[in-house]
Amino acid sequence: MDKKGIKIVTIGGGSSYTPEFVEGLIKRYDELPVRELWLVDIENGKEKLEIVGHLAKRMVERSGLPIQIHLSLDRKEALKNADFVTTQIRVGLLDARIKDERIPLKHGMIGQETNGAGGMFKALRTIPVLLDIAKDIQRLCPKAWLINFTNPAGMVTEALLKHSEHKKVIGVCNVPINMTYSIASLLQVDPEDVHITFGGLNHMLYGLDIQVNGVSKIKDVIELMSSAENQLSMKNIAPLPWDKDFLNALQAIPSPYHRYYYKTEAMLKKEILEFNQGKTRAEVVKETEAELFELYKDKHLDIKPPQLEKRGGAYYSDTACNLISSIYTDKRDIQTLNTKNNGAISSLPDDTVVEVNCIVTRNGPIPLSVGPLPISVQGLVQQIKSFELTTVDAAVTGSYDKALLALCINPLITDDKKAKLILDEMLEAHKDYLPQFFN
Ligand code: G6P
Numbered sequence: 001m002d003k004k005g006i007k008i009v010t011i012g013g014g015s016s017y018t019p020e021f022v023e024g025l026i027k028r029y030d031e032l033p034v035r036e037l038w039l040v041d042i043e044n045g046k047e048k049l050e051i052v053g054h055l056a057k058r059m060v061e062r063s064g065l066p067i068q069i070h071l072s073l074d075r076k077e078a079l080k081n082a083d084f085v086t087t088q089i090r091v092g093l094l095d096a097r098i099k100d101e102r103i104p105l106k107h108g109m110i111g112q113e114t115n116g117a118g119g120m121f122k123a124l125r126t127i128p129v130l131l132d133i134a135k136d137i138q139r140l141c142p143k144a145w146l147i148n149f150t151n152p153a154g155m156v157t158e159a160l161l162k163h164s165e166h167k168k169v170i171g172v173c174n175v176p177i178n179m180t181y182s183i184a185s186l187l188q189v190d191p192e193d194v195h196i197t198f199g200g201l202n203h204m205l206y207g208l209d210i211q212v213n214g215v216s217k218i219k220d221v222i223e224l225m226s227s228a229e230n231q232l233s234m235k236n237i238a239p240l241p242w243d244k245d246f247l248n249a250l251q252a253i254p255s256p257y258h259r260y261y262y263k264t265e266a267m268l269k270k271e272i273l274e275f276n277q278g279k280t281r282a283e284v285v286k287e288t289e290a291e292l293f294e295l296y297k298d299k300h301l302d303i304k305p306p307q308l309e310k311r312g313g314a315y316y317s318d319t320a321c322n323l324i325s326s327i328y329t330d331k332r333d334i335q336t337l338n339t340k341n342n343g344a345i346s347s348l349p350d351d352t353v354v355e356v357n358c359i360v361t362r363n364g365p366i367p368l369s370v371g372p373l374p375i376s377v378q379g380l381v382q383q384i385k386s387f388e389l390t391t392v393d394a395a396v397t398g399s400y401d402k403a404l405l406a407l408c409i410n411p412l413i414t415d416d417k418k419a420k421l422i423l424d425e426m427l428e429a430h431k432d433y434l435p436q437f438f439n
Helices: 018-027 043-063 075-079 093-106 116-140 153-163 175-187 218-225 244-250 256-262 264-276 281-296 306-310 316-329 375-397 400-409 416-429
Strands: 006-011 034-040 068-072 084-087 145-148 169-171 194-201 204-212 334-340 353-361 364-367
Touching: 006 018, 006 075, 006 316, 018 034, 018 043, 018 316, 034 043, 034 075, 043 068, 043 281, 068 075, 075 116, 084 116, 084 316, 093 116, 093 264, 093 281, 093 416, 116 145, 116 153, 116 375, 116 400, 116 416, 145 153, 145 316, 153 169, 153 334, 153 353, 153 375, 169 334, 175 194, 175 204, 175 218, 175 256, 175 316, 194 334, 194 375, 204 218, 204 256, 204 375, 218 244, 244 375, 256 264, 281 306, 316 334, 316 353, 334 364, 375 400, 400 416
Parallel strands: 006 034, 006 084, 034 068, 084 145, 145 169
Antiparallel strands: 194 204, 194 353, 334 353, 353 364
């Protein structure tokens, strides 16, 4: 890496989340001296890129730091000599997410961005684009780390590690850091003192143990979480309370996303209500985004506005910037990442992607051993892994059969005939972004 400073390229730079990333880089400048940040987007995203890009420039100007912000619609030009590439794209924009949520709900199934049929379709649209980006990286900046936040982050990372020549790929998500912050706040301790043994997959993650200064606190956390006012959740997931007996029996901390699997009926009921009001999460986010971009246009704004915290991705920049910083400084600290299993979870195949604690080195993450998952969670995790692998296969080959099979493996799709109806309707609705199924 060039000692004169780091070059980061962010693909999907026009995202409303970018100011959080810029704030994270400014905060860490002493240990992570970024020389250039290239924000890249597509022609369709030009207006957003300019609005966000100018806000980023004002934020840097306020900081007085010598970070250069470049805005570009030319991905190949931007990638040359990059040290890190971050990807945060949404193929088909929020309108595609609205379809991912509304079509399954119309058929009485959970409609969610990264779970169930919605998650599968987001993967089908996104994986080919990410593979293309990885191809450019391999050609133009082969030493760069590709750090992917694009959802569904687990499946995208799986596809990249399996099908791309570029192997310096890490998937990140803000769920582990959010769980750590929330648990620290429940225990009234500093997040730095909380060590959670995480194990599972992206958005299918369990806290298997919690240590505070060497003492296990999992029982205390379960007790605290059993009270209605202490629900761990995120802005995008309704904080439906966990049942005390269930948590006691599970003896693990479920992630906020597990509500879709253990509380399917209640979540579905809530989503159907939102569907009827035209207020699915994507529809709400579309309004929030419009408000955010209005704020971002203000020439006097030179900080990340607090309104961004209404989004589920809060703290994603901590995850991203901590990772980049630890690779750059060879810090060897522990972070929870999506990477190749390599035996860390012995009940999952070695060559698939898992979300686990890793030591972060200059040469990338080294996953820490978890052993087998507890039998109580192993089945669900393995089932989701089968769904993910079958979806990746469908995304790469454009196979209708594989897509149908993936849907039927997913526990949120409860009927094979409906799976076919949903599949056909979603293929048609997303046709423009699924050339692999139509050519
Ligand atoms: C969570 C997830 C992210 C996801 C976000 C959606 O934080 O971990 O992967 O992107 O929620 O939030 P939104 O505000 O777009 O619904």
